[in-house]
Amino acid sequence: MQATPEPQAAPTVDVEALRAQFPALQGGAAHFDGPGGSQVPRAVADAISRQLTSPMSTRGEVTAAERNSDAAVHGAREALGDLMGTDPGGVVFGRSMTALTFDLARTLAQDWGPGDEVVVSRLDHDANIRPWLLAAERVGATVRWAEFDPSSGELPPDAVGAVVTDRTRLVAVTAASNLIGTKPDLPAIAALAHDRGALLFVDAVHLAPHALVDRMGMGADLVACSPYKFFGPHCGALAAAPELLDSLHPDKLVPSSDAVPERFELGTLPYELMAGVTAAIEVIAGIVPGDGSRRERLTTSLAAVAAHELQLRQDLEPRLAELPGATLHSRAGDRTPTLLVTFEGHDSKDVSRQLAACGVNAPAGHFYALEASRALGLGDTGGLRIGLASYTDADDIERLLDGLSEVVGR
Numbered sequence: 001m002q003a004t005p006e007p008q009a010a011p012t013v014d015v016e017a018l019r020a021q022f023p024a025l026q027g028g029a030a031h032f033d034g035p036g037g038s039q040v041p042r043a044v045a046d047a048i049s050r051q052l053t054s055p056m057s058t059r060g061e062v063t064a065a066e067r068n069s070d071a072a073v074h075g076a077r078e079a080l081g082d083l084m085g086t087d088p089g090g091v092v093f094g095r096s097m098t099a100l101t102f103d104l105a106r107t108l109a110q111d112w113g114p115g116d117e118v119v120v121s122r123l124d125h126d127a128n129i130r131p132w133l134l135a136a137e138r139v140g141a142t143v144r145w146a147e148f149d150p151s152s153g154e155l156p157p158d159a160v161g162a163v164v165t166d167r168t169r170l171v172a173v174t175a176a177s178n179l180i181g182t183k184p185d186l187p188a189i190a191a192l193a194h195d196r197g198a199l200l201f202v203d204a205v206h207l208a209p210h211a212l213v214d215r216m217g218m219g220a221d222l223v224a225c226s227p228y229k230f231f232g233p234h235c236g237a238l239a240a241a242p243e244l245l246d247s248l249h250p251d252k253l254v255p256s257s258d259a260v261p262e263r264f265e266l267g268t269l270p271y272e273l274m275a276g277v278t279a280a281i282e283v284i285a286g287i288v289p290g291d292g293s294r295r296e297r298l299t300t301s302l303a304a305v306a307a308h309e310l311q312l313r314q315d316l317e318p319r320l321a322e323l324p325g326a327t328l329h330s331r332a333g334d335r336t337p338t339l340l341v342t343f344e345g346h347d348s349k350d351v352s353r354q355l356a357a358c359g360v361n362a363p364a365g366h367f368y369a370l371e372a373s374r375a376l377g378l379g380d381t382g383g384l385r386i387g388l389a390s391y392t393d394a395d396d397i398e399r400l401l402d403g404l405s406e407v408v409g410r
């Protein structure tokens with residue numbers, strides 16, 4: 001008889017080892033501000049510094065300086081391709097997700113006109129609303145809004161389906177809300193968009209630090225992320241199938257490359273930031289040490305990160321809910337560990353300021369998810385956002401709860 005194999009323990013995050021990689025975490029504050037931008041590992045700063053202090057020049061193949069710049073570009077495209085589950089030949093690098101989305105919206109709108117429609121969601125960060133809205137307005141196209149349910153925090157596919165028509169050219173939706181964490185069912189939304197011949201643009205900026213992005217699996221024609229949310233430097237990236245990019249014609253200089261993806265990248269690329277992005281993705285892939293391709297290691301590491309963050313969230317949420325006057329607005333069934341809370345009788349900005357005085361960094365506001373904040377009844381004030389990250393530990397959670405008890409009572 002064959003022996004039954006021992007069940008394999010699920011890979012876990014060694015939080016102490018991970019935290020040791022971040023000089024800023026030695027600073028003493030408990031960081032719940034990750035959704036605004038994560039802390040940065042030493043290896044990322046080193047890679048940026050190494051690139052800057054190596055011989056560098058315009059990309060090329062002749063001198064070592066040219067090759068160093070070229071390698072930084074190719075390295076970052078490969079790494080971002082692994083991170084987002086997409087062909088590196090379709091990875092566009094840019095200043096920020098916002099800048100890339102404005103540029104793309106202008107480019108896509110060249111082909112829109114009166115009678116065409118664009119769908120945006122009320123759940124999204126304004127960077128995945130306003131560029132589409134302004135581009136549509138400029139060419140006389142119509143904007144339709146997919147409404148999320150403020151009581152559940154859910155954006156059901158039907159809410160998107162209700163506003164998708166045969167005239168829809170593009171559906172823009174988030175992979176995860178940066179305000180309340182909601183993760184809509186993207187494959188179902190993609191099917192609705194594609195059935196009507198529309199493109200799907202997915203904002204994966206908030207999802208990327210918490211789960212594996214899979215452009216093709218989620219059915220996204222275009223997906224965007226921002227490396228500074230996942231240990232990297234401040235920049236953005238956009239990805240699509242190279243064939244789709246090849247069909248688009250952004251404004252560009254005459255002498256600049258018309259190749260894809262360079263056609264979409266205005267001016268000289270920031271080689272040092274690109275080296276930093278590659279290093280950040282390597283750090284994520286190494287959270288659970290192991291073998292395999294980088295995509296496989298990212299898959300394992302991000303699964304462990306998701307399990308770690310879920311555990312912390314499940315420990316924290318009931319204790320937060322018990323605090324006097326607390327209302328938790330982050331309620332969707334499937335969501336990132338990003339909690340939005342308000343306390344009756346307390347201004348969220350004051351709570352945030354008082355927490356900061358106790359060494360706990362948790363900002364308050366609407367975080368540019370202005371439409372979502374208003375739909376939740378929180379107006380332009382928003383709430384206190386508690387963002388858990390892969391490097392959050394149990395001690396951080398205790399410090400947060402102690403700090404909140406000081407401010408709002410037990």
Ligand SMILES: Cc1ncc(COP(=O)(O)O)c(C=O)c1O
Nearest residue numbers: 096097098125127178205206226
């Ligand atoms: C969900 C989401 N989308 C878009 C953005 C904008 O990203 P960027 O700062 O790269 O323009 C943010 C930034 O906070 C975000 O959280």
